[in-house]
Amino acid sequence: MAGVRALGALSRITARRYVLSGKIVLNSFDLSFFLARTHVNYEVKEDVAVIRMNDPNSKVNTLSVRMQNEMIEVFNEVLANDAVHSAVLISSKPGCFIAGADINMIQACNTSEEVTKLSQEGQKMFERIEKSPKPIVAAINGSCLGGGLEFAIACQYRVATKSKKTVLGTPEVMLGLLPGAGGTQRLPKMVGIPGAFDMMLTGRNIKADKAKKMGLVHQLVDPLGPGLKSPEERTIEYLEEVAIQCARGIVHKKILLTKKKGMMQKVQDYVMGIAFVRQQIYKNVNGKVMKMSKGLYPAPLKIIESVKAGLEQGPDSGYLAEAQNFGKLAMTSESNALIGLYHGQVACKKNRFGVPERPVKNLAILGAGLMGAGIAQVTVDKGIHTVLKDTTVEGLSRGQQQVYKGLNDKIKKKAITSFERDSTLSSLTGQLDYSGFEKADMVIEAVFEDINIKHRVIKEVEAVIPPHCIFATNTSALPIKDIAAASMRPEKVIGMHYFSPVDKMQLLEIITTDKTSKDTTASAVAVGLKQGKVIIVVGDGPGFYTTRCLAPMLAEAVRVLQEGVNPKKLDALTTGFGFPVGAATLADEVGIDVAAHVAEDLGKAFGSRFGGGNVDVLKTMVERGFKGRKSGKGCYVYTPGLKSKDVNPDIDDLLEKFKLTPNPSVSSDSDVQYRLVSRFVNEAVMCLQEGILNGPVEGDIGAVFGLGFPPCLGGPFRFVDTFGADKLVEKMRRYEEVYGNHFTPCQLLLDHAKDSNKRFHK
């Protein structure tokens, strides 16, 4: 039943990497402003001023008001000091140069004008840096993102370490913002128009070597190993030494800031100098953005607009456009939603259950299928010895190959070396028996989704594992307490619901029963965090949280199909609402058989509320072999090697048999979209109402990262806040009149509809 988690592609597209600039700063009244400098200091080494940044209250440096003010002070002193001819800008924190602007500084603003002003202040500061008569060398070790990157590119020269932690990028777009301190103006000049668009529109992190190739940094420094100090400390020192040499080199004209242009560069500059070519690029990029974002995300368009203003109308217009657009974006609901997700993700990367009594060092996985091997893949490279057990040599060998391929693909992307692959794989043991299970600290079963098989397995395993060992079950719908019923120690039983493909999907849904101990939960969360997962911990019940939200939406999708909307149209409607994958494609990816199974099971558990489409549609499809992508046919026909897919011609025939007459009053495109979404959202709210969910934050994170709920809406709870519970209830009532209790709003939703002050998020 791996399929239910085949929602892989979903959140990959947009909600992938929010690990970026922000930092939560307590906005307490800051008296220390009047005291000595705490964030920025400098030391004059002969003729070079070494400016060191270090936020004493955080693991990372951010461009907070405090940091900026102290920086300006220091900068003024450095300029005024005649003994100083150049400066080096460096962070004292290992692993972080500047991680970005302070998000809270932006969120504290109430109007777009205020944000525009913030942006203009940043622009002004960096303009002074750029025009500094004394060259400034940015010495970068660790993350140099967002405002940090904008600071660095305002400097005259950049030296970066080749450390794995050194990444440069402009991730603002992932928060629905744009680089608002000169980034949209400087980047195109520095790395070319296409390169700049690529950076700013994808927000991706760029590693040091790539940055050097792109022209983003001038020189690279290797990270050092053990010496007379710790590697981290000495590497920063070494970086500083090299940067000081560079600063002196610039002053003594040994290093020229204007590089001789190569032939390629000249040609490129010439081509980019043609207005027509630039227009084509804007058009092309705009088209791509519209196609991918369906126009639901305003930030990419504003980025293009700001770049264009600078290049076509000159810097004054460019900087103004950047500041104004930044102000506008900060006030959008999309940005609010994305920032909410960012904070939520940070929260779901913490273990609220504390430190487990003993760390999991040996982990055994039962079942080497897609899920089992996927779990092995994300575990084995985290320093955990992993046993992968299957019942047949063929099954085991397929699973081992999956793990191998996953690591091998990383070599192709140059993320690891072949040596690292080999040494990682040395921590993986494939086997057919239970030998060595007496050393296991945790067992995760990923066997077939059948309660009888799960019961057999739990008994077999409990006969061989030590008393402290945790038994985690990877199921997508079976209630954990039913599985735990066969256990001799239910306090050690927990659900760990992974999503497929495990190595790509960030979410892990952990399910606890009434009997699960806190230490068991803490241990499961700790393992999940090690595996790099974003974790929600939910209560037990049929379908837990994620599967339960998805089921009514799929039931509605089937009804929509029965009402004569073809799969392509259904997909267009859902993606048009912001889902990364359309509902019909999703059903194919999940597997029609799995969908049928879940629909039936949850239908039994929750009764007629989960009705809508006829389950027999799915069952008939399964009977005819249309199981979705895995069988080559589902709603669509899949030809290996072909990316495009056509609607399965036999499906019309089949749907004809189950044809329903649509009611025109609830069948407009918009109504179909809201019918699908409102059932999802209502079920999510009901999960909160019933205590399945711990809070709306986890609900939003689970829906977006696990099911692909539109990230621009920020998750079902943020959606209710933004859209208005009353308006949603109003729509649902209208659908309820036609379809009955499928659309009856739950009590919590009604409460929110009644009182507009009630909000899920503050």
Added chain:
Amino acid sequence: SLCTSNIISNILPPVSLWTGTAVRYLDKKESVKPVISTGSEQRKVQTKSKKTLAKPGVKNIVLVEGVRTPFLLSGTTYADLMPHDLARAALQGLLHKTSLPKDAVDYIIYGTVIQEVKTSNVAREASLGAGFSDKIPSHTVTMACISSNVAMTTGVGLITAGQCDTIVAGGVEFMSDVPIRHSRKMRKTMLALNRAKTLGQRLSLIGSIRMAHLTPELPAVAEFSTAETMGHSADRLAAAFGVTRLEQDEFALRSHTLAKQAQDAGLLSDVISFKVPGRDTVAKDNGIRPSSMEQLAKLKPAFIKPHGTVTAANSSFLTDGASAVLIMSEEKALAMGYKPKAYLRDFVFVSQDPKDQLLLGPAYGTPKVLARAGLTMDDIDVFEFHEAFAGQIMANLKALDSDWFAQTYMGRKVKVGAPAMEKFNLWGGSLSLGHPFGATGCRLVTTVAHRLLKEGGQYGLVAACAAGGQGHAMVIEAYPQ
């Protein structure tokens, strides 16, 4: 007999080097800085914290003799030879110098790094070619730059275990020619061609060859596990220990200056003359080039650009050369009438992270072998460390002299301290004499023995680093004269 006379004419006994050695040495004494011990006459052995490292019930193993071919820059006079030719020359030199009967050896072991595929067991090919009895088994070992150290310690093991009494160990490296392979694609095609049965199959295989097939595969210069070249790692190591360019250049200059003095003074008595077929007789190392600090400062960094500190001049160069030693149980040596040069005592092999501690073998090996032997740094009179890079040597010295490093990385309470420079590599080192990877270990051991004889010390210490993050150290005790 024709054959024998040929061999003898190939190896001119290095008599010329011996004559007048002492006189010349004394003449030059004043100019030698730092001081190279005193006088040529035997200094009285000062009894150290331990009178001897002999252990009851453990066989004493002695170094009877050690020789080497001149170490030449690759691509010079040896260019047309094969590796086993060099090894053969060293073996014949040893035979000549010791007058050892050709069937009196129990086992022959050679170390090498880059293998010539035709002579993959180069020990066997060289010993047969050198005229040793074909009844003497021989095998080849490899452990990067400490390969001949492994050859020697393997011999020590065989003697200790009572398997053998007389061992010839040595090492050879030949960088003037290295195996350059066809690409994997091409090899695959060629092997398939071997198996092809019909003309059609053959033609279709030949037809499948593309330009990409023709790209050759050079022997890896980079560490396999990390893909980093050794010079790059050395530069990072130097930076990690804060070794400056100046320190490195100074050390390189010291090495060349001392090597030149030792060469001129005739101290490098392990070098045999070698008549290279078709070429001149070679009697001297040709890589010794004392230069000036100004000259050295002009060089650009070779690996990390533009701010690196390791240059061509402060690194060891690609070298061709071979070495050989005769190791015996003390009883056997005495029974055969030999006067041993030194005892081979405790030794250790160490290994650590091949990425960040690739070249720190001496720093890890030294305290460990001293502890095994129950000696302190002060007990050692003669240090011979393998000089891969000046930066690597300086880094190792700093590591040995750091309490923090000892505590953090070696699990020791305190440092053992750095060797005194007036005892350290006084006759030059790998930087100046050259570094044929597989052969350097025997040179180090022989040099310690010769220096102990010359300088009158009691204990000597050899230490070396090797690719793979490995290292070796050995304590050598002077044989009472």
